[in-house]
Amino acid sequence: MIDPSNVLDKVARSLGRTSVLTAPPTPPELPEPLVRLVHTDFGLRELFAKRATELKMLVEPCYTEELPDKLAGFLKANNCRAIGMNVSKLLNGLGLPQSLRDAGLDVKTWDDLTLDSAYDLDAAVTDVTYAVAETGTLVIRTDANHGRSLTLVPKVHVAILQPKNFVPDLLDLMERLVKDGVGSHVTLISGPSKTADIEMNVVIGVHGPLIVKAYILS
Amino acid sequence: MIDFNHISCPLSKDLLYSLNPMATLSLPVAGDQNTNAFLHEAAAAKFDFHSVSVKAAGDEQLKLAVGGAVTRQDASRKMRMLDLPDPDAIRQLAGDIKQHTLDHLDYYLHQLGTNVEKNGGVVHFAKDGAEAKRIILDIATQEDTKRCIKSKSMVSEEIELAHALELAGLDVVETDLGEFIVQISHDKPSHLVQPIVHKDRKSIAKLFAEYFNTPYNDDPQALCQQARIFLRDKFRTSDLGITGGNFLVAETGHVVGVENEGNQRQSVTTPRVMIALVGIEKVIPRMTDLAVMIKLLARSATGQPITIYTNIYGGPRDKGEKDGPEVFHLILMDNGRTEILASEEYRETLRCIRCGACLNACPIYRSIGGHAYGSVYPGPIGALITPLMQGLGEFKDLPHASSLCGACYEACPVKINIPKHLINLRRDIVERKINHPIERFIYRAWAKSLKSPLLYKLNTKLQKLVLRSQAEEHGGWVTKLPSIASGWTTIRDMPQPAAKTFHELWKDR
Numbered sequence: 001m002i003d004p005s006n007v008l009d010k011v012a013r014s015l016g017r018t019s020v021l022t023a024p025p026t027p028p029e030l031p032e033p034l035v036r037l038v039h040t041d042f043g044l045r046e047l048f049a050k051r052a053t054e055l056k057m058l059v060e061p062c063y064t065e066e067l068p069d070k071l072a073g074f075l076k077a078n079n080c081r082a083i084g085m086n087v088s089k090l091l092n093g094l095g096l097p098q099s100l101r102d103a104g105l106d107v108k109t110w111d112d113l114t115l116d117s118a119y120d121l122d123a124a125v126t127d128v129t130y131a132v133a134e135t136g137t138l139v140i141r142t143d144a145n146h147g148r149s150l151t152l153v154p155k156v157h158v159a160i161l162q163p164k165n166f167v168p169d170l171l172d173l174m175e176r177l178v179k180d181g182v183g184s185h186v187t188l189i190s191g192p193s194k195t196a197d198i199e200m201n202v203v204i205g206v207h208g209p210l211i212v213k214a215y216i217l218s
Numbered sequence: 219m220i221d222f223n224h225i226s227c228p229l230s231k232d233l234l235y236s237l238n239p240m241a242t243l244s245l246p247v248a249g250d251q252n253t254n255a256f257l258h259e260a261a262a263a264k265f266d267f268h269s270v271s272v273k274a275a276g277d278e279q280l281k282l283a284v285g286g287a288v289t290r291q292d293a294s295r296k297m298r299m300l301d302l303p304d305p306d307a308i309r310q311l312a313g314d315i316k317q318h319t320l321d322h323l324d325y326y327l328h329q330l331g332t333n334v335e336k337n338g339g340v341v342h343f344a345k346d347g348a349e350a351k352r353i354i355l356d357i358a359t360q361e362d363t364k365r366c367i368k369s370k371s372m373v374s375e376e377i378e379l380a381h382a383l384e385l386a387g388l389d390v391v392e393t394d395l396g397e398f399i400v401q402i403s404h405d406k407p408s409h410l411v412q413p414i415v416h417k418d419r420k421s422i423a424k425l426f427a428e429y430f431n432t433p434y435n436d437d438p439q440a441l442c443q444q445a446r447i448f449l450r451d452k453f454r455t456s457d458l459g460i461t462g463g464n465f466l467v468a469e470t471g472h473v474v475g476v477e478n479e480g481n482q483r484q485s486v487t488t489p490r491v492m493i494a495l496v497g498i499e500k501v502i503p504r505m506t507d508l509a510v511m512i513k514l515l516a517r518s519a520t521g522q523p524i525t526i527y528t529n530i531y532g533g534p535r536d537k538g539e540k541d542g543p544e545v546f547h548l549i550l551m552d553n554g555r556t557e558i559l560a561s562e563e564y565r566e567t568l569r570c571i572r573c574g575a576c577l578n579a580c581p582i583y584r585s586i587g588g589h590a591y592g593s594v595y596p597g598p599i600g601a602l603i604t605p606l607m608q609g610l611g612e613f614k615d616l617p618h619a620s621s622l623c624g625a626c627y628e629a630c631p632v633k634i635n636i637p638k639h640l641i642n643l644r645r646d647i648v649e650r651k652i653n654h655p656i657e658r659f660i661y662r663a664w665a666k667s668l669k670s671p672l673l674y675k676l677n678t679k680l681q682k683l684v685l686r687s688q689a690e691e692h693g694g695w696v697t698k699l700p701s702i703a704s705g706w707t708t709i710r711d712m713p714q715p716a717a718k719t720f721h722e723l724w725k726d727r
Contacts, residue, residue: 007343007552008331011498012324014560021325027503028314034307035510051523115488115541119454135524144538148487152480153453170509170524177530178505182470184337184536185486188528193480196520197396197412199419200287201438206395206446207453208480208527 030171037134038168044133045166045216052136055191056204058213059136067094067215071125071158072103074213080122080156083107087145090127090160100125110147118149123156129186131165131214132173138189138214139173141182148185157189157209161216265592267615274586280416284408285584287415292578294521295629301523302513312514313633315507316569319468320559326468326501327550333471337533339546343498346553347377353549354379354460354493355386361491361545363388363458369475369482370394371462372572373497373551375407375594379460391452393481395445402429408588408596410574411519416587449481459485459543463496464571465511466550469504472532473548476515476525486531492543494531498550499559499568511571514631518573554607564606567639569632570599576626576636582619591616598626598636605643614652617643656702678719689714 012020038047049059062070075083083100085091087110100107108117118124126146130139138159142148151157167173177186193208204210274280299305319326331341344350358366366388368380380401383390392401396413400406403425407413414422423436426444435441461482465474473494475482486492502511508530516522535542558564577583577597588596592613593604601616617640620626626636647653667673689696689712696712698704706712718726 007345007498007550007556008324008327010345010552010556011327011559014556015321015324017324020328021322022328023325025318025322025325027318027507028311030311030506030510034304034311035513037301037303037513055523055526110540113540116454118541119450137524137528142539142542143536144540148483148539148541152483152487153450170512171506174505174509178470182472182505182530182532184531184533184539185542186530187483188524188530189526190524190528191526193478194526195395195442195479197394197399197414198422198438198441199283200290200412201419203438203442206442206479206481207393207449207484 032171036169036171041168044168045161045163047133048131048136048161048166049216050136051134052191052214055136056194056212057136057191058211060213060215062215062217064094064217067160067217068096068099068103071096071215072100072105074158075100075105075123075156076103078123078156078211081106082120082122084110084113084118084121084124084147084150084154086110086124086126086147086150088127090162091125094160096125096160110145110150113147113150115147115149118147119153121150121154123158124150124154125158125160126151128159128161128165130167130173130176131161132167132170132188134169135190137170137173138212140187140189141180142185142187143183148187151187151189152208155205155209156211156213158213158215159189161214163217265612267590267592267613267619270592271586271590271619274590277587279418280587281585283418284415284587287412288409288578288584291412291520292575292629295518295575295578298517298521298523301517308510308514309631309633312510312631313566313569315502315510316571316632317566319501319503320499320565320568323498323501323559326503327498330466330468330471330501331550333468334532334548335471337471337546339471339533339548342547342549344549344551344553347551350377350495350549350551350553351379351382353547354383354495357491357493357547358383358386358388358458361458363489363491365389365391365452365456366458366460367391367393367453367456367481367485367489368397368460369462369477369485370397370413371460371495372410372594373462373495374460377551377553379495388458391449391456393449393453393484394477394479395442395481398445398449399425406589407594409577410572410595410597410599412574416589453481453484453488456484456489457491459489459492461485461492461494463494463500464515465508466496466501466548467503467505467508467530468501470532472505472530474508475529475531476512476527477529478520478522478526480527483527483529486529486543487541489543491545491547492534493547493549495549495551497555498552499555499570515571515573518571518575518629518631558603558606563642564639566634567599567603567606569634570603571632572599573631575629575631579625579629581621581623581625586619591619598640599634602634602636602639602643610643610647610650610652614647617641617647654702660702675719675721678721682715682719685712685715686717 128138129141192212195206196202380390392398409415419436427434463473516525534546583597591600601619605613622637667677694714699707
């Protein structure tokens with residue numbers, strides 16, 4: 001029996017059915033040669049660097065052992081004192097919280113931070129879940145250790161990328177997301193926040209970070 | 219310069235009787251006296267495309283601002299589409315995916331709803347704008363929220379959500395820079411993607427100087443900075459976030475939103491309560507379909523390979539998360555969409571992903587701007603879906619706001635055959651006899667005279683007589699035709715007809 005006030009039933013009726021379809025239909029196939037832009041696993045870091053740079057992200061390949069010094073130098077050069085960091089095996093393993101503190105910066109990890117205190121940070125240092133070479137995109141799945149606000153409210157966002165993070169194409173990213181689980185929130189970041197609302201003048205840094213820096217570890 | 223505040227918007231009518239009964243009791247938000255007056259005025263006036271578009275077409279400044287901006291945008295779309303291996307075929311694929319979803323929309327909406335609930339979200343179906351607004355106001359009352367941050371969404375423009383919430387006493391802030399400017403200047407957006415494409419920076423600078431009580435500065439960087447600082451405080455203290463959605467992934471129960479500024483991310487990060495209000499036609503079956511859509515959407519809209527942010531979200535924050543909403547509502551709104559769905563002919567118009575490529579490509583939009591269409595959906599797609607969603611009556615002129623050149627069809631990333639549907643709408647207008655009675659009379663008379671040799675001869679003789687005598691008075695040119703034919707001679711003259719008709723020449727040979 002169709003209840004005319006129920007939107008779902010109304011949809012079914014509009015499609016000429018008496019009740020909501022329950023047998024799964026087959027959506028169109030996605031031909032790889034049509035959809036895929038990156039066909040290789042080779043040179044993903046270089047491609048990522050190229051694309052991300054085009055999107056005004058600052059990209060720097062980096063050896064693991066030189067990261068602490070480079071990172072501290074970069075943060076200081078951009079007048080960042082209060083640093084937030086997500087809780088991550090990678091960042092802890094690199095000894096980053098301590099080395100930045102040793103460099104005189106005020107470092108707090110996400111377990112010591114709250115949403116409101118994130119607004120007082122100058123910069124955030126995070127790892128990423130994936131990095132898409134096709135578009136130069138950082139992908140972060142948020143969870144208890146990865147705050148949503150960390151990569152959004154501070155003026156500077158520094159991402160540390162490992163070789164295992166890279167996926168060739170957006171198509172691969174979506175397949176991985178389905179396989180690994182999407183969770184409550186996944187954000188794709190492709191450069192610093194920007195707008196072109198006023199006479200199409202591109203202005204960097206509207207509501208999100210003004211500077212997005214990616215260190216690619218070898 | 220046209221005063222756009224006086225252009226009627228038919229959508230406002232809906233607002234006046236759709237509000238929460240509480241609304242009349244609450245005080246208007248400070249500084250908003252103008253809004254209310256404007257709304258009443260807009261609701262009272264009847265939309266007349268002809269006079270509004272003639273006025274807009276005569277506005278050189280508008281033509282320069284809008285035409286210049288969207289022409290550049292159109293060029294960057296064309297360039298960027300060449301990244302794709304076969305731009306035409308992938309547009310067809312995207313169209314096929316959307317068409318398939320629409321053809322099985324009941325299944326996918328059900329699947330989506332089930333998965334959103336699995337993710338811990340609450341799903342509502344709203345049959346129209348009034349119901350959607352009631353649901354949102356109920357949530358706001360129940361959760362006792364005070365400050366709402368709203369990111370840009372065409373669906374909320376469609377039902378004038380911000381005004382409804384303001385009238386109900388909520389502090390509502392439009393957080394997209396363009397929409398924020400629209401809000402504080404009590405204006406209307408004039409483009410799907412760039413709401414203030416009709417405004418120049420001087421008027422924005424003047425507006426900001428007044429609104430923030432600061433010295434005049436028309437540097438875009440400085441203006442953005444001013445808005446950033448002002449809105450940042452609003453974000454920090456917000457407890458209700460409202461977003462739209464570009465796509466809904468049925469397979470996983472997630473909402474997908476794309477943006478460049480980061481204000482939409484704010485809505486899914488800071489507030490305690492979050493509501494996504496999305497049209498039912500936004501569903502796509504699988505996460506992998508999203509790859510196809512993302513590749514096309516930003517390229518078509520702004521010529522970017524991807525927007526700065528793509529936010530995929532569903533349900534409240536996970537266990538242990540310290541930010542993100544505690545409560546998540548998804549409202550799926552019909553508001554006229556099922557009527558379009560029921561028509562097999564027009565169903566494909568619901569494929570639209572609101573990229574604005576057809577606006578940028580359209581020679582008509584380029585010269586009259588968005589406001590002249592009298593609807594939140596301007597340009598070729600607006601000329602098509604506004605009459606379909608709200609009836610042909612008041613909008614019967616919109617299907618004629620096209621030269622049928624086909625540029626919109628060529629630009630559309632989901633291959634909606636806009637020119638074909640515009641012609642079909644023109645057919646509907648004639649079939650339902652809602653065109654002008656004089657027009658109907660003339661075509662009937664013409665048909666009659668073409669069927670009868672005697673009437674035809676009489677007709678041509680009469681025309682020759684009238685037109686020749688008029689042309690003789692004006693040096694051999696017909697310069698002014700009477701009544702509804704006068705439009706033809708306002709911008710062009712017609713040469714004097716020959717002394718003899720074809721029939722007469724044939725007889726004399």
